[in-house]
Amino acid sequence: MQRRDYLLKKIFFAIVTLIAVVVFNFFLFRILPGDPVKLIIHSPRMTKEAQAKIRQNFGLDKPVWWNQEEFLTDGLVGGLDTQFTAYLVNLTKGDLGISFANRQDVSEILKERVWKTLILIGLGTVLAILIGVGLGMLAAWRRGSRLDTALLLIGLFTWAMPTFFFGIILLMLSGGIFPIGGMVSPGLKPEDGLKYWLDIGHHLVLPTVTLTILYMSEYMLIMRSSVVEVLSEDFILTAKAKGLNAFQIFRDHALKNAMLPMVTIIALTLGYTVGGAIQVETVFSWPGLGRLMFEAVQKRDYPVLQGVFLLLAVSVIIANLLADMLYAVLDPRVKPE
Amino acid sequence: MNTKDKIWRAFIRKPMALVGLGMLLVVILMAVIGPFFAPYDPNQRVDVQPSDILAPPDAQHWLGRDDAGKDVLSLLIYGARVSLIVGFVSAFFSMLIGTVVGLAAGYFGGRVNNILMRITDFLMVIPDLPLMLVIVSVWGRGLWKIIFVIVLLHWTYTARLVRSQVISIKERQYVMRARSMGASDVRIITKHILPQVLPLIFAQAVLDISSSIIAESTLSFLGLGDPTLISWGMMLNFAFERAISRMAWWFLLPPGIAIVWVSLSIILIGNALEELLNPRLKTHHLFDPRRMIAIQAPVESAHSESEATG
Numbered sequence: 001m002q003r004r005d006y007l008l009k010k011i012f013f014a015i016v017t018l019i020a021v022v023v024f025n026f027f028l029f030r031i032l033p034g035d036p037v038k039l040i041i042h043s044p045r046m047t048k049e050a051q052a053k054i055r056q057n058f059g060l061d062k063p064v065w066w067n068q069e070e071f072l073t074d075g076l077v078g079g080l081d082t083q084f085t086a087y088l089v090n091l092t093k094g095d096l097g098i099s100f101a102n103r104q105d106v107s108e109i110l111k112e113r114v115w116k117t118l119i120l121i122g123l124g125t126v127l128a129i130l131i132g133v134g135l136g137m138l139a140a141w142r143r144g145s146r147l148d149t150a151l152l153l154i155g156l157f158t159w160a161m162p163t164f165f166f167g168i169i170l171l172m173l174s175g176g177i178f179p180i181g182g183m184v185s186p187g188l189k190p191e192d193g194l195k196y197w198l199d200i201g202h203h204l205v206l207p208t209v210t211l212t213i214l215y216m217s218e219y220m221l222i223m224r225s226s227v228v229e230v231l232s233e234d235f236i237l238t239a240k241a242k243g244l245n246a247f248q249i250f251r252d253h254a255l256k257n258a259m260l261p262m263v264t265i266i267a268l269t270l271g272y273t274v275g276g277a278i279q280v281e282t283v284f285s286w287p288g289l290g291r292l293m294f295e296a297v298q299k300r301d302y303p304v305l306q307g308v309f310l311l312l313a314v315s316v317i318i319a320n321l322l323a324d325m326l327y328a329v330l331d332p333r334v335k336p337e
Numbered sequence: 338m339n340t341k342d343k344i345w346r347a348f349i350r351k352p353m354a355l356v357g358l359g360m361l362l363v364v365i366l367m368a369v370i371g372p373f374f375a376p377y378d379p380n381q382r383v384d385v386q387p388s389d390i391l392a393p394p395d396a397q398h399w400l401g402r403d404d405a406g407k408d409v410l411s412l413l414i415y416g417a418r419v420s421l422i423v424g425f426v427s428a429f430f431s432m433l434i435g436t437v438v439g440l441a442a443g444y445f446g447g448r449v450n451n452i453l454m455r456i457t458d459f460l461m462v463i464p465d466l467p468l469m470l471v472i473v474s475v476w477g478r479g480l481w482k483i484i485f486v487i488v489l490l491h492w493t494y495t496a497r498l499v500r501s502q503v504i505s506i507k508e509r510q511y512v513m514r515a516r517s518m519g520a521s522d523v524r525i526i527t528k529h530i531l532p533q534v535l536p537l538i539f540a541q542a543v544l545d546i547s548s549s550i551i552a553e554s555t556l557s558f559l560g561l562g563d564p565t566l567i568s569w570g571m572m573l574n575f576a577f578e579r580a581i582s583r584m585a586w587w588f589l590l591p592p593g594i595a596i597v598w599v600s601l602s603i604i605l606i607g608n609a610l611e612e613l614l615n616p617r618l619k620t621h622h623l624f625d626p627r628r629m630i631a632i633q634a635p636v637e638s639a640h641s642e643s644e645a646t647g
Contacts, residue, residue: 017459028475156608160601162551164558165593168577172586268461275466279555283577293467294559297474309471316464 003328010328014321021313026087029306030064062086096310097303101296106307109292114311116183117288121277123204124211129266132216136223141250143228151220158217163276167210167283178205181285207284211276215269222265226258233257260331267323271316344536347613357605364599368417377408379415379567394587401587403572404579412567413591419480419568420550420599427487427549432542434488435495440526442496443503454500457493465490466555473561480563483556487549495541502534536614544607547600554596569596
C-alpha cells in the first residue's frame with residue numbers, strides 16, 4: 001500500500017472516531033433518566049420561574065436535534081438552533097460546562113489536573129515498555145528455560161491482578177517509607193524549588209511502581225510471543241541455512257520483525273493504561289484526571305464526568321493515530337510514494 | 338482418537354492447566370454450595386457492639402469482621418457467586434456476538450466486513466474503563482447493566498480472532514469444493530468453517546471470563562457495583578474506604594486474593610488451551626526441540642536437527 005493512502009485512511013478513521021465520540025458524549029448524557037434540571041437544583045423550593053431561567057441558561061429549553069418551529073420562520077439557521085448545536089459551539093470554544101459540585105469551569109479543572117496524570121502515565125508507560133520489552137526478549141531467547149517459566153508465571157500473575165488491588169497491597173507494605181497519598185506534602189509550594197519537586201518525586205514512587213509492574217508484564221508477554229512467533233517463520237530457517245549464528249539471527253531477523261507489532265500494541269494498550277491510571281490515582285489519591293473521574297462518579301457530577309471522558313477518549317484516539325503514522329514509517333510493507 | 342480427546346489428553350498433561358482447573362473447581366464449589374456451609378448469613382441483621390467493628394480474626398470469625406461487624410469469611414463465600422456469574426455470563430455473550438460478527442465479516446467480506454470492522458476498531462480505540470464508568474454511572478448500577486457494558490467492550494476481541502481465521506479457512510480447497518457442489522452459505526459456515534474455529538473461540542472465551550471478572554471487580558471497587566449484591570469488588574470498596582486507616586488486613590486482603598485466585602485459575606487454563614490450539618506457536622526454528630516438548634507436550638517437532646541452543 002502507498003504510504004499516502006495508508007495515512008489518509010488512518011486520518012479519516014481517526015476523524016470519524018472523534019466525531020462518533022463527540023456525538024456519543026452528547027447523546028449519553030441526554031438519555032439520563034429524569035430531568036437534567038432536577039440534578040442541578042437540589043432545593044425543591046425553587047420557583048417555576050427560576051427553574052425556567054436555569055433551563056434557558058443551559059439551553060435546555062431548545063429541542064435536542066432539530067428546531068422545526070424556528071426552521072419554519074428563520075430557515076436553516078433557525079432549524080439548527082438546538083441543544084446539539086449549542087453543545088458543538090461550546091465544545092469548539094473549549095467550554096465544557098460547569099461542575100455541579102463546586103461551580104468551577106470544567107475546562108479549568110481539567111487544565112489543572114491533566115499534567116499530573118501525564119507525568120504518572122508517561123513515566124509508568126516508558127518504564128513499563130523498556131523493562132517489559134527487555135524481559136520479553138530475554139524470555140523468548142531462553143524459551144523453555146527456568147527463567148522463561150518464572151517470567152511467564154510473573155506475567156500471568158500480574159495479568160490476573162486487578163490494578164487497584166496491587167496498589168492497595170503496595171500501600172499496605174510500604175509502611176511509611178513512601179507517602180501513601182497525595183502529590184505533595186502539605187505546606188510545600190512551587191516556590192520551594194528543588195525541595196518541592198523532590199517531594200513530588202517521592203510521592204510518585206508508589207503509583208509509578210504499581211503502573212510499571214502491571215503494564216510491564218503485558219508488554220513482556222506480548223514481546224515474548226511476538227519474538228517466538230517470528231522465530232517460527234521460514235525466513236529464520238533460511239537465515240540459519242545461510243550459516244548465521246543464533247545471536248545474529250536473533251538480532252537482525254527476529255527482533256526487527258517482532259518490534260513492529262509492538263508499536264501497534266503499545267498504542268492499543270494506551271486505553272488500558274488510562275484505565276490503570278484511574279485506579280492507581282484513586283488508591284493513592286493522586287490528584288489527576290483519574291482521581292477526578294472517580295470523585296465525579298461518587299458525586300454524580302455529570303459535567304465533569306463528561307469532560308474527563310471526552311478528554312481521555314480524544315487523547316487516546318490521537319495517540320493511536322500517531323502510532324499508526326509511526327508504523328507507516330517503520331514498516332517496509334508500507335511504501336513511501 | 339478424535340481431536341477433542343487429543344486436546345483433552347494434552348491439556349491434562351500440562352501441570353499449569355491442572356493447577357488452574359483445581360483452583361477453579363474450589364471457587365465453583367464455594368459459589369454453588371458455599372452459602373449452605375457459610376458460618377453466618379451476611380444478609381441477616383446483626384446486633385453490633387462497638388468492639389465488633391473491624392474486629393480481628395478469632396475462633397468464631399476466622400477472617401475477622403468488617404466495618405459493620407459482619408463475618409468476613411461469610412461475605413467472601415457469598416461474593417463468589419457474583420464474580421462467577423458476571424465472568425461466565427459476560428464471556429458467553431461476548432463469545433456469541435463476537436463469533437457471529439467475526440463469521441459475517443470474514444465470510445462475506447466487502448461492505449459487511451468494512452462496517453463491522455470499523456465498529457470493532459471504534460470500540461477498541463475508546464478507553465475501556467472510562468467508557469464503562471460513564472455508562473454505568475449515567476444508566477444506574479445493576480448486575481445486568483454491568484454485564485451489558487462488559488460485553489459491549491469485550492466481544493470485539495473474539496470478532497477479530499474469528500474473522501482472521503475465517504478469511505484463511507474459506508479459501509481452502511474443501512470449502513471451495515463444498516461451494517462448487519452447491520452448498521449454501523449457512524451450510525458452509527456451520528459445517529465447514531465453524532468447527533475449525535471453535536477451539537480457538539473457546540480458548541478466547543475462557544480468557545475472557547477472567548477479564549470480565551476483573552472488570553466487574555474494578556467497577557465495584559470504584560463504587561459502581563450492584564448495591565443489592567455482595568461482591569468481592571464491593572467488599573474491597575468498603576474495605577479501602579473504611580478499613581485501610583486501621584490496617585484491617587483481614588478485611589482488605591481476602592476479597593482481593595479471591596479475585597486474583599479465580600482469575601489466575603482461568604488464565605492458567607486459557608493459556609494452556611491457547612498454546613495447544615494456536616498453530617502459530619508450535620514451531621520455533623532457533624531452539625532445541627527436545628526442550629520445547631518439555632513445555633509443549635503435543636507438538637510433533639518438524640525440525641529435530643538444531644545446533645543452536647537456548
